[in-house]
Amino acid sequence: MNRLLRASIGLWSLLFAANMTASAQGLAAARSLAHQGKIDAAIAEAQKVTSATPQSADAQELLCKLHGSIDQFDEAIAACEAAHSAQPGNAAYTLELARAYGAKADHAGPFTGMRMVGRIRDNFEGAARQDPKNVDALSDLGEFYVNAPGVVGGGLDHARQLVSQLKPLSPARAARLEGMIAAKAGDTTAADAAYGRELAVQHSAEAYVDLANYDRKRKLWDQAEQNAVLAIQQDGARGPDSIDAARVLIDMKRNSAAAEKALRGYLAHEQVSAVAQYARAHVMLGQLLQQRGDNAGAEDQFKQALALAGDYSAARKALRK
Template structure:
């Protein structure tokens, strides 16, 4: 679930002012600054839904998937009528399934579908919930509740709310059916609807999946150029560039992200690891180690940072 995983990936808006008032200002500041362990320590004793959802996002930002699930389950239990919390829980279930074996992944599919559907039921006009549920329907087999017909219904529902997301979902349906001509046309229609960083990342991801690496790199570069606010699309574009052996193109974007004040939970630890990987791939071993150390300063138990640092 690339879109869903990307959709969790981490620079999300924090709760509204009334909710934020229940969370210590220091915990919010630490979350925005990427100080994962400090924010987690402050939030763990607070047993309200807003604190638990923020805790879930913090754990997700450093791939602590089981802890993220536990926190999101608590948030949904405490606020069962909140669409955003059900959506976040579905996403963390999906992230866990994507990084598990076949048996565990299949065992979680019903939980993923149930919570995506609940998020839409609770807020039928949520573009994020409709998009993620549509992606689930497009990618999952019918035996577990997926299906192209269900996904097409959501394409129609998304059209008046977000033409770009409607085209994006139509592209996913076509790509799943191996209709690459239609998929590419729909991704380009998504791009034409707003020339957003997300659209460039989606097109880059499509080309990468079709082994059209030059086009993937071109669109990942365009995503970095378009993401002037330095949000999660910068991280997604950087991952594509690093994976396709163009690490130097990712370095400046990652540094810009790290120098940008985030409105929500930042993924600074993750960005430091990505920058470390990019620098190491360019031959700058010393620079890479500094970045891994910076990630560990924010989240000492972050496995990706520990691995990068050789621990």
Template sequence: MALFSPSFRLVFLWVALLLCGARSFADDLQAESLLKQGRVDEAAAMLNQILSAQPHDARAHQLLCRVYYSQDMADSAVRQCEQATSDDPSNSDHQMWLGRAYGLKASQANMLTAFAVAKKVHVAFEQAVQLNPANVQAMSDLGQFYVSAPGIVGGGVDKAQALVPKIMPRSPQKAHRLLAMIAKKKNDLSTAEAEYKFAIAIGKTPEAWVDLGLFYREQSQPEKAVAALESSVQANSARDAALVDAASILTDLHRRPEFTEKLLREYLASPSKTDAAPAFKVHLQLGDLLKQHGDTAGARREYAAAVALASNFGPARKAVQGA
């Protein structure tokens, strides 16, 4: 007599597969948490372990793409995101991250290569939107591409303008942000300023204030820029990546260094860290700020903290050697 009937064996196999999938999902979540904390060495080790057991785990490939992307390792990021889209071609987020990885590669390439890669950026972002028309971030990325890229690789403000009605019902703030970028591209600076202010009025988010601060910085209006950035910080109850954006603009303006240091430290202590502002890069940024103001010991500590999180990140390694 058989120990298990065929039907029982099928049920047992199904349960085992479910448990395996649950473990994989939990591991991906843990790896994503490590990535958001800036602990990219640990995230990479975990994701490579996952992929050694499940080489077609598309989510793990996307996360590993983001690990490399956060360290400005374009080629490795592209490989992983290409694998993610190959394993799960209907996933909009995978296509969006592939577009971002291609964008990073284009920014590091010579002009001839950059043009070829930029066409891939265009295709990936458009594919991301086609796969999920509700993916607001993908639409925002595509709109920004349309505004900034030349027509020969798929850019054009007319295309960006046509995207606005699709974004507006889902995210009026991002729609007005895109309208501001379009106006700025046309050198209609008064309309651009008004659109950035419309974006602020909708939600008064830290990101919208940062956009206005950046606009003022680019227009050589430092006092207005600082005021907008202060408003961003006041609105940022989560103490998220917008703190780092504000700190970066203040550093460029050579304004309020003590306040800038405070913002960077608050972000590093925050539970709201993400790979939008990787912690190891923020440690490096803080180290540079401290070094500029004569605190070499503090700078060394921050550089060491950066390397401890991302041992292969070249700028941090170079900073440690030069400290």
């Protein structure tokens, strides 16, 4: 090998190493901003990484979560597709892709939603296949089977098969899935018992949120309110469960004081999730204040949301109103 060729290879190696170091630093900066709920700034940093290294699956997955947190469904899907294409065997990326498709389907019309069901199912099943011990993948797949019609691959028999798979990994998630199956089948007694088991094995805010949603579907408003409040009280970390419990109360137009406390608690605490939902919490709090007639307070909350995520359509629409 001549000297010129050796020098060229050495220079290329140095440039490659420098690029990888810069990408790692950029991804760390993007993650830090996402952790703080600074969506616009985090997206900008993550896009710098993907521009320099398009095959950075980690950066693409973060972009997927960032866009999804402010309901930018198409952008989230594109980023998740890129992450999945870079590492098609990664269960975490496959699961996020399924969730991104599911989020868009939930907000789309019935025809668009039905066209996407196959992709949602395939990716949920793919994630569970790639990592049979992934509790989130198994739980999400089970929920899909419960809610999707048989003609598109849903069905309670499929969901029941997952219960035994979940039990040794997470007895609480297995009990919740049993509760969903029983409720869908119209067996209220069995559903009550299953949700009771979930609470018994995992006395957590998440279990109380599950109970609150179950009660709300049955129009047991007092019980739903009680369990949502208990979820807020149980959530010492003031994390996503507080937001979910507040949503239950807001949707039922009950106990706005408890919902406000939950949202303010969430906003006041540092979050451990990959992407803090501060922008969403600000919008929810603003809508709550607006219902009370506190338009100035509501406007301030919507503006704080837009300061974090300028393209958040829910905040823009709320501010216009």
